[in-house]
Amino acid sequence: MWIMESTKLLHAIIETAIDGIITIDNRGRIESMNPSALKIFGYDAEELMGRNISVLMPEPDKTRHDGYLLHYQDTGEKKIIGKGREVRGLRKDGTQFPFRLAVSEVQYQDRVIYTGFIHDLSKEKEAEEFLKKYTIELEKLVENRTKSLKKMLHELERAKEEANISLEKEKYLNRMKSRFVSMASHEFRTPLSSMQLSAVLIEKYLQTSDTVQVLKHLHKIKTAIGSLNGILNDFLSLEKLEAGIVSxxxxxxxxxxxxxxxxxxxxxxxxxxxxxxxxxxxxxxxxxxxxxxxxxxxxxxxxxxxxxxxxxxxxxxxxxxxxxxxxxxxxxxxxxxxxxxxxxxxxxxxxxxxxxxxxxxxxxxxxxxxxxxxxxxxxxxxxxxxxxxxxxxxxxxxxxxxxxx
Structure with missing residues (x-):
C-alpha cells in the first residue's frame, strides 16, 4: 500500500514538474516524456515514443549522439552523464532553443535507462540578451554623454580662454589708450606751442620788415607741421594694422x-x-x-x-x-x-x-x-x-x- 502511494506521488511530481523529464533506453530511444518536456519541444507523446532522442537535437549533436552513447557504454568515459551542461534543443517547428541538461544513469529491472532533466533557458537567455543589449545601449549613452560633456567642457574652456584673451586685450587697449593720451598731450603740445609762438613773432617781425626772422619762424612752423603730420601718419598706420586691412x-x-x-x-x-x-x-x-x-x-x-x-x-x-x-x-x-x-x-x-x-x-x-x-x-x-x-x-x-x- 505504501509503495503504491509512493509510486502515485512520484508520478504526480513528474507530471507536474516545471522542468522537462525524459527517459531513454540504452539505444537512445525515448521511453517517456513528462508534460513539461512535451510542451518545451512542441510534440504530443505519441509522436515521440520509441523514436531516437536525436530527433530533439540540432546538428552536429543529432548525428553524433549515438556515438556518444556507445562510447560511454564501451569505455565508461562520461561526457554528459552525471554532469550538467548547457546545450541546444530542436523543437517540432524547427526552432532551436537553449536549455540546461542533466543526465543520470538508472539501473531498473535488470536494464539501464537514462533520465534527462531539462531546464529551458530561453527566458533567461532573452533576459540576458536584453540586459546585454541594454548594457551596450547604456554604455553608448554614457559614451555619448561623456563626449557631450567633454565637448561642453572644451567649449567652456575655450570660452574661458577667449574671455581671458578679451580681458587681456581690453587691458592692453586701456594701457595703450593711457599711453596715447599721455604721449599725445605731450607730443602735440610741443609743436603747437612752437607754431603759436612763431606766428606771434612773425606778426611782430612783419611790422619791422625783418624778413630773415620771418623766414626763420616760417621754417619752424613748417617743421612743427611736419612733426604733427608724422604723428598722425603713425596713428593712421597703427589703426590700419590693428584693423587687419594692410596687405x-x-x-x-x-x-x-x-x-x-x-x-x-x-x-x-x-x-x-x-x-x-x-x-x-x-x-x-x-x-x-x-x-x-x-x-x-x-x-x-x-x-x-x-x-x-x-x-x-x-x-x-x-x-x-x-x-x-x-x-x-x-x-x-x-x-x-x-x-x-x-x-x-x-x-x-x-x-x-x-x-x-x-x-x-x-x-x-x-x-x-x-x-x-x-x-x-x-x-x-x-x-x-x-x-x-x-x-x-x-x-x-x-x-x-x-x-x-
Whole structure:
C-alpha cells in the first residue's frame, strides 16, 4: 500500500514538474516524456515514443549522439552523464532553443535507462540578451554623454580662454589708450606751442620788415607741421594694422633708383652737416617687394637715424642683393639704445629712457616690424652708446610672394 502511494506521488511530481523529464533506453530511444518536456519541444507523446532522442537535437549533436552513447557504454568515459551542461534543443517547428541538461544513469529491472532533466533557458537567455543589449545601449549613452560633456567642457574652456584673451586685450587697449593720451598731450603740445609762438613773432617781425626772422619762424612752423603730420601718419598706420586691412602688394622695381630717390628726399630734413651715404652691393638691382611698405620702413629708420644722431655725423644706408636675400640696412652714429631698453624696443609707445626731450611717438619701430612681417621678412638691430645703432631688414628671394613675375 505504501509503495503504491509512493509510486502515485512520484508520478504526480513528474507530471507536474516545471522542468522537462525524459527517459531513454540504452539505444537512445525515448521511453517517456513528462508534460513539461512535451510542451518545451512542441510534440504530443505519441509522436515521440520509441523514436531516437536525436530527433530533439540540432546538428552536429543529432548525428553524433549515438556515438556518444556507445562510447560511454564501451569505455565508461562520461561526457554528459552525471554532469550538467548547457546545450541546444530542436523543437517540432524547427526552432532551436537553449536549455540546461542533466543526465543520470538508472539501473531498473535488470536494464539501464537514462533520465534527462531539462531546464529551458530561453527566458533567461532573452533576459540576458536584453540586459546585454541594454548594457551596450547604456554604455553608448554614457559614451555619448561623456563626449557631450567633454565637448561642453572644451567649449567652456575655450570660452574661458577667449574671455581671458578679451580681458587681456581690453587691458592692453586701456594701457595703450593711457599711453596715447599721455604721449599725445605731450607730443602735440610741443609743436603747437612752437607754431603759436612763431606766428606771434612773425606778426611782430612783419611790422619791422625783418624778413630773415620771418623766414626763420616760417621754417619752424613748417617743421612743427611736419612733426604733427608724422604723428598722425603713425596713428593712421597703427589703426590700419590693428584693423587687419594692410596687405602687401608686390611688384618688381629697381632698388638702386628707389634708394637714391629716398636718400635725396631724406637729406632735405637732416641736421647741420649730417650726410646720408648710400651704397649698393651685388650685380642685381631688381627686387620684388611692396614699395610703399618698404618706403615707410626705411623712412622711419632714416628719420630715427637723423633724429637720434648729432650734427656733423654720417648716416650709412646700404642695400644688397645676394643669392638668397634682399638685405637693407641703416646705420647711425647716434646715442644708441641702452641694453636694458632693447627688449621692449618694438612695443607700441615704447621709448628708451635716454631719448630725453627728443620728440617721438614710440610707434615707429612697432610699425616697421609689422610691415616687415607682412612681407615675410626679418628685422635685426645692433646698438651701443659708443658706436650708434644699425638696423637690418632681410627678405628671402625664394619666398613664394617674392618670386619675380
Amino acid at each position: 602687401p602688394h608686390y611688384d618688381v622695381f629697381d632698388i638702386i633708383k628707389f634708394s637714391e630717390e629716398l636718400t635725396e628726399e631724406m637729406q632735405l630734413i637732416t641736421k647741420e652737416d649730417q650726410i646720408i651715404i648710400y651704397q649698393h652691393a651685388g650685380s642685381e638691382n631688381n627686387v620684388n617687394l611692396d614699395q610703399n611698405l618698404l618706403r615707410n620702413c626705411l623712412m622711419n629708420l632714416l628719420s630715427n637715424a637723423i633724429k637720434y644722431s648729432g650734427e656733423h655725423t654720417l648716416i650709412e644706408f646700404s642695400t644688397e642683393i645676394n643669392e638668397d636675400q634682399y638685405v637693407l640696412s641703416v646705420k647711425d652714429n647716434g646715442i644708441g639704445i641702452p641694453k636694458e631698453d632693447q627688449s621692449g624696443l618694438f612695443q607700441p609707445f615704447f621709448r628708451a629712457h635716454n631719448t630725453g626731450n627728443i620728440p617721438g611717438t614710440g610707434l615707429g619701430l612697432n610699425i616697421v616690424q609689422r610691415y616687415v612681417n607682412l612681407m615675410d621678412g626679418k628685422i635685426h638691430f645692433e646698438s651701443n652708446s659708443s658706436q650708434g645703432t644699425e638696423f637690418t631688414l632681410s627678405f628671402q628671394k625664394s619666398s613664394v610672394n617674392n618670386t619675380p613675375i
